[in-house]
Amino acid sequence: xxxxxxxxxxxxxxxxxxxxxxxxxxxxxxxxxxxxxxxxxxxxxxxxxxxxxxxxxxxxxxxxxxxxxxxxxxxxxxxxxxxxxxxxxxxxxxxxxxxxxxxxxxxxxxxxxxxxxxxxxxxxxxxxxxxxxxxxxxxxxxxxxxxxxxxxxxxxxxxxxxxxxxxxxxxxxxxxxxxxxxxxxxxxxxxxxxxxxxxxxxxxxxxxxxxxxxxxxxxxxxxxxxxxxxxxxxxxxxxxxxxxxxxxxxxxxxxxxxxxxxxxxxxxxxxxxxxxxxxxxxxxxxxxxxxxxxxxxxxxxxxxxxxxxxxxxxxxxxxxxxxxxxxxxxxxxxxxxxxxxxxxxxxxxxxxxxxxxxxxxxxxxxxxxxxxxxxxxxxxxxxxxxxxxxxxxxxxxxxxxxxxxxxxxxxxxxxxxxxxxxxxxxxxxxxxxxxxxxxxxxxxxxxxxxxxxxxxx
Amino acid sequence: xxxxxxxxxxxxxxxxxxxxxxxxxxxxxxxxxxxxxxxxxxxxxxxxxxxxxxxxxxxxxxxxxxxxxxxxxxxxxxxxxxxxxxxxxxxxxxxxxxxxxxxxxxxxxxxxxxxxxxxxxxxxxxxxxxxxxxxxxxxxxxxxxxxxxxxxxxxxxxxxxxxxxxxxxxxxxxxxxxxxxxxxxxxxxxxxxxxxxxxxxxxxxxxxxxxxxxxxxxxxxxxxxxxxxxxxxxxxxxxxxxxxxxxxxxxxxxxxxxxxxxxxxxxxxxxxxxxxxxxxxxxxxxxxxxxxxxxxxxxxxxxxxxxxxxxxxxxxxxxxxxxxxxxxxxxxxxxxxxxxxxxxxxxxxxxxxxxxxxxxxxxxxxxxxxxxxxxxxxxxxxxxxxxxxxxxxxxxxxxxxxxxxxxxxxxxxxxxxxxxxxxxxxxxxxxxxxxxxxxxxxxxxxxxxxxxxxxxx
Numbered sequence: 001x002x003x004x005x006x007x008x009x010x011x012x013x014x015x016x017x018x019x020x021x022x023x024x025x026x027x028x029x030x031x032x033x034x035x036x037x038x039x040x041x042x043x044x045x046x047x048x049x050x051x052x053x054x055x056x057x058x059x060x061x062x063x064x065x066x067x068x069x070x071x072x073x074x075x076x077x078x079x080x081x082x083x084x085x086x087x088x089x090x091x092x093x094x095x096x097x098x099x100x101x102x103x104x105x106x107x108x109x110x111x112x113x114x115x116x117x118x119x120x121x122x123x124x125x126x127x128x129x130x131x132x133x134x135x136x137x138x139x140x141x142x143x144x145x146x147x148x149x150x151x152x153x154x155x156x157x158x159x160x161x162x163x164x165x166x167x168x169x170x171x172x173x174x175x176x177x178x179x180x181x182x183x184x185x186x187x188x189x190x191x192x193x194x195x196x197x198x199x200x201x202x203x204x205x206x207x208x209x210x211x212x213x214x215x216x217x218x219x220x221x222x223x224x225x226x227x228x229x230x231x232x233x234x235x236x237x238x239x240x241x242x243x244x245x246x247x248x249x250x251x252x253x254x255x256x257x258x259x260x261x262x263x264x265x266x267x268x269x270x271x272x273x274x275x276x277x278x279x280x281x282x283x284x285x286x287x288x289x290x291x292x293x294x295x296x297x298x299x300x301x302x303x304x305x306x307x308x309x310x311x312x313x314x315x316x317x318x319x320x321x322x323x324x325x326x327x328x329x330x331x332x333x334x335x336x337x338x339x340x341x342x343x344x345x346x347x348x349x350x351x352x353x354x355x356x357x358x359x360x361x362x363x364x365x366x367x368x369x370x371x372x373x374x375x376x377x378x379x380x381x382x383x384x385x386x387x388x389x390x391x392x393x394x395x396x397x398x399x400x401x402x403x404x405x406x407x408x409x410x411x412x413x414x415x416x417x418x419x420x421x422x423x424x425x426x427x428x429x430x431x432x433x434x435x436x437x438x439x440x441x442x443x444x445x446x447x448x449x450x451x452x453x454x455x456x457x
Numbered sequence: 458x459x460x461x462x463x464x465x466x467x468x469x470x471x472x473x474x475x476x477x478x479x480x481x482x483x484x485x486x487x488x489x490x491x492x493x494x495x496x497x498x499x500x501x502x503x504x505x506x507x508x509x510x511x512x513x514x515x516x517x518x519x520x521x522x523x524x525x526x527x528x529x530x531x532x533x534x535x536x537x538x539x540x541x542x543x544x545x546x547x548x549x550x551x552x553x554x555x556x557x558x559x560x561x562x563x564x565x566x567x568x569x570x571x572x573x574x575x576x577x578x579x580x581x582x583x584x585x586x587x588x589x590x591x592x593x594x595x596x597x598x599x600x601x602x603x604x605x606x607x608x609x610x611x612x613x614x615x616x617x618x619x620x621x622x623x624x625x626x627x628x629x630x631x632x633x634x635x636x637x638x639x640x641x642x643x644x645x646x647x648x649x650x651x652x653x654x655x656x657x658x659x660x661x662x663x664x665x666x667x668x669x670x671x672x673x674x675x676x677x678x679x680x681x682x683x684x685x686x687x688x689x690x691x692x693x694x695x696x697x698x699x700x701x702x703x704x705x706x707x708x709x710x711x712x713x714x715x716x717x718x719x720x721x722x723x724x725x726x727x728x729x730x731x732x733x734x735x736x737x738x739x740x741x742x743x744x745x746x747x748x749x750x751x752x753x754x755x756x757x758x759x760x761x762x763x764x765x766x767x768x769x770x771x772x773x774x775x776x777x778x779x780x781x782x783x784x785x786x787x788x789x790x791x792x793x794x795x796x797x798x799x800x801x802x803x804x805x806x807x808x809x810x811x812x813x814x815x816x817x818x819x820x821x822x823x824x825x826x827x828x829x830x831x832x833x834x835x836x837x838x839x840x841x842x843x844x845x846x847x848x849x850x851x852x853x854x855x856x857x858x859x860x861x862x863x864x865x866x867x868x869x870x871x872x873x874x875x876x877x878x879x880x881x882x883x884x885x886x887x888x889x890x891x892x893x894x895x896x897x898x899x900x901x902x903x904x905x906x907x908x909x910x911x912x913x914x
Contacts, residue, residue, distance in 0.1 A: 379639065
């Protein structure tokens with residue numbers, strides 16, 4: 001496609017790095033539906049959001065106008081510690097497969113938090129620091145977000161209070177220790193440190209917790225402690241904005257070598273990685289400057305895009321947060337316990353939901369054992385141990401590359417490799433031992449949760 | 458020191474990458490003492506070594522003449538997957554410390570095996586493949602070497618049989634699963650699959666194993682199974698040769714910006730990382746072209762350089778391998794169980810031993826809790842979770858940088874950051890919980906093992 005020889009890893013020079021995040025919403029013809037107040041059902045205003053989130057982040061959340069928002073110098077300095085992330089040409093994988101396809105992946109796992117979550121964590125910590133706050137609170141399930149936020153807060157000398165779903169706190173002590181290494185205060189949720197935690201423990205003695213409960217505890221502490229705000233690692237518009245750094249770097253690296261992708265593939269849980277990866281490509285597509293197949297990959301056990309409803313729903317199971325219009329399985333939906341890793345969120349970013357509804361992107365759901373088989377196939381030739389989340393994208397990229405063997409097409413496939421699987425070896429072990437299974441929720445099960453969706457026009 | 462602005466991470470371009478390993482022995486005035494046969498005490502010949510190691514590797518082991526040995530193209534292709542590793546200017550750390558020192562570290566943890574071990578693993582696997590072998594055997598303790606070798610063997614479609622010290626096999630199931638992900642056959646040692654294993658189990662029922670026992674099992678399988686050879690991840694001359702890629706890249710990156718280090722610091726267990734990092738610098742020092750302080754850092758609990766004897770000793774506790782002249786604590790010495798991570802080897806690379814004996818380098822031993830404190834200090838500002846082994850070098854680099862605050866000296870400090878600590882969180886947890894202690898062997902204890910040294914002139 002180009003006469004320049006393409007290296008194994010394309011790195012941008014420091015002077016080629018993006019200076020601003022790209023706010024895709026500014027170029028969207030149909031804007032994402034606004035967050036609405038859980039009580040009044042009116043669009044959330046800056047004043048509504050300010051007690052919960054940092055002020056600058058509230059502005060970013062509501063900003064559907066400015067296509068570019070400058071990345072503050074302090075954040076760009078931090079990005080230099082681990083960015084640019086490499087865009088890797090998967091020569092080894094192509095050769096092993098014998099495919100004429102050209103495969104590239106943007107690898108976000110080359111930082112200690114092990115995932116792309118750090119891109120937004122550092123931005124949110126920065127704005128908290130700028131506002132003169134003392135600290136932030138958040139929840140974490142598997143622990144990637146909590147780890148990233150702990151690193152970011154440590155960098156800016158902010159307190160970081162993480163409510164970690166109790167079952168993860170106990171079963172994933174290593175993630176917890178990484179957070180402690182970065183100075184975070186990690187509390188198993190539900191806890192006796194909050195009113196909502198005490199209530200839940202009284203109502204459900206012995207509960208092992210849920211993400212919804214941890215969110216409620218984190219929000220309670222943020223809104224009741226002077227100098228604290230709550231931060232979130234996915235779903236929100238502001239998070240997708242920060243994550244646009246992934247897509248901007250990817251596009252700059254491809255442009256440098258004159259490469260035009262045919263397909264862009266990313267895994268989708270709440271949408272933070274996918275939304276960031278595709279942002280500048282989707283912008284070009286909306287403007288009619290280019291055409292790309294853009295594919296979201298989700299687990300069959302938590303199929304918000306492929307089997308969910310596009311409707312207003314609660315963002316948390318505790319129903320204390322604003323409502324978002326999104327593809328959702330219902331805020332009470334919890335994926336089967338056998339599902340490994342992340343991508344367990346019941347809803348999907350409102351931005352991505354609108355794009356999907358507009359037919360600008362596709363979605364595919366894949367079974368868990370095939371995801372792990374793809375992960376292993378990838379690991380053995382590309383030298384990276386992928387996170388289960390990321391491996392959803394690998395699975396579809398491999399399928400597409402294998403199709404090219406049949407058709408002879410030299411398709412250019414780009415996918416997002418969001419992180420590493422060092423803390424997911426229990427799941428790999430189950431896969432190796434042949435005791436991992438695939439769970440697909442029945443229509444009846446899904447219907448049960450759809451009936452809990454709030455009735456909003 | 459230079460007018461060019463120095464980036465956070467110095468990466469070499471593909472055309473700047475080393476094409477040959479540097480064989481420091483060729484430039485050493487006093488050559489390292491040869492390995493000798495455990496029975497005859499005569500220097501080991503190619504014929505003696507060939508039943509155990511791959512032929513090409515035997516030649517490299519004995520080659521004290523050629524200063525450069527070409528890196529085969531296939532290995533250079535594999536290196537492209539994760540090399541060049543970044544040479545990082547620790548701007549964040551310098552600022553946090555408020556030191557006028559300029560700190561650089563060569564980070565070898567940016568590959569799935571998580572350490573520099575992959576540099577030699579891929580070379581050894583390549584030569585095994587070239588020789589038409591079916592597979593290789595090895596031992597692993599903490600698991601870094603076994604992981605690296607599993608990745609390398611998977612790349613070349615070689616069988617990989619790893620004997621993993623039983624206590625690690627049981628306590629570090631995640632490392633084991635990474636090896637299985639790469640298709641390795643991992644056996645807890647001692648096992649009933651070998652004669653020596655059965656004998657040990659009969660003599661010591663319930664033993665949790667040792668590295669020495671695992672070596673014996675691996676060597677037995679390699680020498681008794683057609684098409685197999687044994688490979689080792691440290692100590693040997695060939696391993697230091699392969700690891701010279703670390704130092705060559707470091708020197709090329711520094712030269713590119715006209716940076717001349719004052720000090721080069723590395724952790725030392727068997728010496729594979731340190732020997733590789735310092736090789737080209739030591740070469741210049743020997744030739745009188747430059748002067749550098751070169752510092753080996755070892756744990757106080759396993760102080761081979763600082764408190765060991767320079768003598769011929771067995772490389773393994775089973776006493777089946779050749780003897781090497783090295784700084785040693787005696788082949789029966791096992792560091793206290795409370796010592797976390799690697800650097801537990803009783804001896805030291807013969808090359809480094811000779812250089813140390815010649816006064817060309819220094820050695821410092823440091824207590825474990827101070828190492829973890831330095832690791833945490835580093836992690837919080839540099840965004841990398843360091844392995845305990847690597848953190849020995851961090852400890853001394855921090856100490857030196859802090860001295861510069863007092864003296865005002867703008868010293869340029871380079872250290873090797875060999876890997877990541879993702880699988881060492883149990884040790885970090887002990888440190889956080891304040892239950893980690895420092896063990897220093899008494900003179901009497903050391904004396905006991907010195908008395909077991911073989912009597913050889």
